[in-house]
Amino acid sequence: MHEPVKEGLEDFLRENGSPEFAAHLEVCRECRGEVERMRELALALRVLRADKEMDPPTGFYARVAARIEAQSGPSFWSVFLEPAFGRRLMYASATLVVLLGTYLISSESSEPLAVSTTAEQYLVEENPAMGANPQQDRDVVLVGLATYNE
Amino acid sequence: MAFREIVERYQAKVYSIIFGILRNRNDAEDIAQQVFAKVYFSMGNFDFRSSLLTWIYKITVNECYDYLRKKRVRKLVYESDFSEEESLLMQNSEAAMDHRPAVDTQLAQRDFVLKLLAKVSEEDRNLMLLKEVEGHSVDELARMTGMNENTIKVKLFRARQKLLKAAQRLSRLPGAAPA
Numbered sequence A: 001m002h003e004p005v006k007e008g009l010e011d012f013l014r015e016n017g018s019p020e021f022a023a024h025l026e027v028c029r030e031c032r033g034e035v036e037r038m039r040e041l042a043l044a045l046r047v048l049r050a051d052k053e054m055d056p057p058t059g060f061y062a063r064v065a066a067r068i069e070a071q072s073g074p075s076f077w078s079v080f081l082e083p084a085f086g087r088r089l090m091y092a093s094a095t096l097v098v099l100l101g102t103y104l105i106s107s108e109s110s111e112p113l114a115v116s117t118t119a120e121q122y123l124v125e126e127n128p129a130m131g132a133n134p135q136q137d138r139d140v141v142l143v144g145l146a147t148y149n150e
Numbered sequence B: 001m002a003f004r005e006i007v008e009r010y011q012a013k014v015y016s017i018i019f020g021i022l023r024n025r026n027d028a029e030d031i032a033q034q035v036f037a038k039v040y041f042s043m044g045n046f047d048f049r050s051s052l053l054t055w056i057y058k059i060t061v062n063e064c065y066d067y068l069r070k071k072r073v074r075k076l077v078y079e080s081d082f083s084e085e086e087s088l089l090m091q092n093s094e095a096a097m098d099h100r101p102a103v104d105t106q107l108a109q110r111d112f113v114l115k116l117l118a119k120v121s122e123e124d125r126n127l128m129l130l131k132e133v134e135g136h137s138v139d140e141l142a143r144m145t146g147m148n149e150n151t152i153k154v155k156l157f158r159a160r161q162k163l164l165k166a167a168q169r170l171s172r173l174p175g176a177a178p179a
């Protein structure tokens, strides 16, 4: 393709171009053919144009936020489950097991059940300071729960 | 600008670009979500020389091509959903007999154009789409990309030449539809 046509091509494809451009095409078959193919190509690309701008279905932002959360991996949860918070949550769950176990024991039999023993051992393992005095331990757990609720 | 504002400002644009390329609403929603997730995670890589829209546009087209690579263009064409008008034509068997070739031709043309654009670089593809599909002028493209008008013209010209060469090669393949 010749230089003046190369330079004027974008204007030509947009709004038919300058008289000089047209004059060159009149006399140059080579440029005429290539410009015509480029014009056809430009038109063909328009098949990808959406007929009108349209919104995604409502609630799109919430779905984007959910996706981001899902893709954020463990680092997202670590913000919420920082060690102290996580430990408290663990104690709270363990206490629930102990309380449930105690309830079951007192309502069904006087024999201690494995479930409460296991939960208590669990607490002892996780916190070496616990286990020496049951009353003190309960206080520690209750303080833990109260802090958690705050 | 807060992330929520970015999503709300550009969601229709992004969704429409994807729908224009793929013609499938479910996939458009899924890819649009992924585009904004990418925007969220790569905000730090945004180069302020180009406009936010140009950057989001680039991510959008890349996500579409990622999807096409995974799903393969030919299979996608048959899964596209049609416009209401086209669906009505398809439902009416008599009308479908008359109009089906037109619908098929359009699908084949889209398939061909997508394949063609897959043959050029990401930059060429984006420039051509912004120019011919989005309808931006050379000076708008210069402002959007931070390049000067002459550079845009030269890049567009080369991109057009590469696409024409790719079209010639693709047209010679069996089963390829002419643009």
Ligand SMILES: [Zn+2]
Pocket (backbone or CB within 6 Å): A001, A002, A005, A024, A028, A029, A030, A031, A032
């Ligand atoms: Zn010439």
